[in-house]
Amino acid sequence: MKAIRIYEFGEPEVMKIVEVERPAPAADEILVKMYAASVNPADYIIRRGGNEGLKPLLKLPMALGIDGAGIVEEVGSDVAEFKKGDRVYGVPNYLDGSYTEYLAAKSNQFGLMPHTLSFNEAGSLPACARMAWNGIAEKAKVQPGQRVLVHGAAGGIGNLALQFAKAYGAYVIGTASAHNAEFLKQLGADEVIDYNTQKFEDVVSDMDVVFNATPTTSVDEALRLRSVKVLKEGGIFVCTHGVWPNDEFIALLARKNATVLMAGVDINHQHCFTEVAKLIDAGKVKPIISKVYPWEQAAAAHRDVETKHVRGKIVLEIRKED
Ligand SMILES: NC(=O)c1ccc[n+]([C@@H]2O[C@H](COP(=O)([O-])OP(=O)(O)OC[C@H]3O[C@@H](n4cnc5c(N)ncnc54)[C@H](OP(=O)(O)O)[C@@H]3O)[C@@H](O)[C@H]2O)c1
The missing domain is CATH 3.90.180.10 (Medium-chain alcohol dehydrogenases, catalytic domain)
Structure with a gap:
């Protein structure tokens, strides 16, 4: 072969x-x-x-x-x-x-x-769906009416995180370059922020969940710190990178009684792929x-x-x- x-x-x-x-x-x-x-x-x-x-x-x-x-x-x-x-x-x-x-x-x-x-x-x-579904459904346990911010919403993981959060009834805001705004709206985004021209923390607040799917580990620490500002008390930040959050980030979260969770860790793959297939066959995710x-x-x-x-x-x- x-x-x-x-x-x-x-x-x-x-x-x-x-x-x-x-x-x-x-x-x-x-x-x-x-x-x-x-x-x-x-x-x-x-x-x-x-x-x-x-x-x-x-x-x-x-x-x-x-x-x-x-x-x-x-x-x-x-x-x-x-x-x-x-x-x-x-x-x-x-x-x-x-x-x-x-x-x-x-x-x-x-x-x-x-x-x-x-x-x-x-x-x-599979690789992106397991990160997005595990992060949104199993780690953050997104509920109808919750507010979810997805950083990097046009990418492989990000677009699925957005779609899963919408499928579970959330109000979803995505960040992306300007040319992806219409695409994300068609996928179900309630709001789209062009991260190149707008600071998300200036226009977003009271998020239950922030899901970070940017592929840029170089901006990651700063992005995490900025994200704490937009989380509501008791909110959840979901990571997709293997870069473990630093002490400053964890301390800031603690002041808000907020939590950081890693997507894709401790995952039952078969269960995940079965649930994802149900959402797709139901026409809720593509x-x-x-x-x-x-x-x-x-x-x-x-x-x-x-x-x-x-x-x-x-x-x-x-x-x-x-
Ligand atoms: N794929 C996996 O199975 C997997 C597994 C574990 C961990 N991860 C990690 O998860 C992260 C995301 O993976 P991925 O597969 O979704 O990556 P990806 O598909 O390569 O991500 C591409 C997207 O990232 C967006 N983007 C680029 N720079 C950005 C920025 N500064 N702010 C916001 N969005 C930005 C782009 O949006 P615009 O074009 O709109 O700018 C593009 O749509 C990576 O760090 C990866 O290493 C991935």
Whole structure:
């Protein structure tokens, strides 16, 4: 079978499609014939050699890709919830890579695809949906009528956080560049703030939840501190980055009796993907894809995502749908 591997860290061109051995599923795993994978910031971070937390774990040659969709080809002897032929979406075992023709992964990291979606649409979702759904539904427990601010609402995680919060009945304000304002309104945003020309803390207050989905860790600490001002007493700040909040931020939150929670941590993937599929099949949430690339053009796809200004997702098509 074919899979993408890197033999050195660096620019997008280090990604090569090569012949590798097809994996066999362990007793608690499924073998998935992959049709699509999405491109996430983790992919280019790993491709470049990793950040502080990842560096010690990365050993060349490496696979890439943290989510995708396909058809179950084989099931391990202990797997009861799937059968051959099921259309599934989910996440590979840690660092195994989803840019591949076949993937063996723990069955509990996959769910049945929403019935209404293509492989490319379903493959665009898992990594971002788990962060957005876990953050909005399970960590912040967003309720009807609550006020939610989503930083980076046009991105992969941000647009889903906005849609989930709307699906649960919240009043949602998103930050984005001006050209995304109309797009976010159509997705359901009640208000949109152009973060390039307006300070959100000047126009927003009394938020129950602030969900930070910006991909810019460099502005993150300042953004967190500014966000405390707009949280109401007892509010919740949801992080998507692995950068743990500093003492100043935690002290400011404490003065407001507010809390910081990490999305994507302690998550039951199968439950998450099942709930997300229900929302999608009910027409309450939809995947947003900017562009689908054949996986032979993974380098161009990475370059797009590295701009940090993609609307929704970039997808790699591994096989054409029959
Ligand atoms: N994707 C995952 O599975 C995953 C998992 C764990 C953690 N994370 C982390 O979560 C963060 C978001 O990930 P993502 O996949 O959603 O990223 P993304 O899709 O690459 O985010 C792109 C979006 O970010 C917006 N943006 C850029 N700079 C901004 C700023 N200064 N303020 C507000 N919005 C800004 C852009 O909006 P405009 O074009 O409108 O400016 C664009 O729509 C990243 O830091 C990532 O490392 C991601």
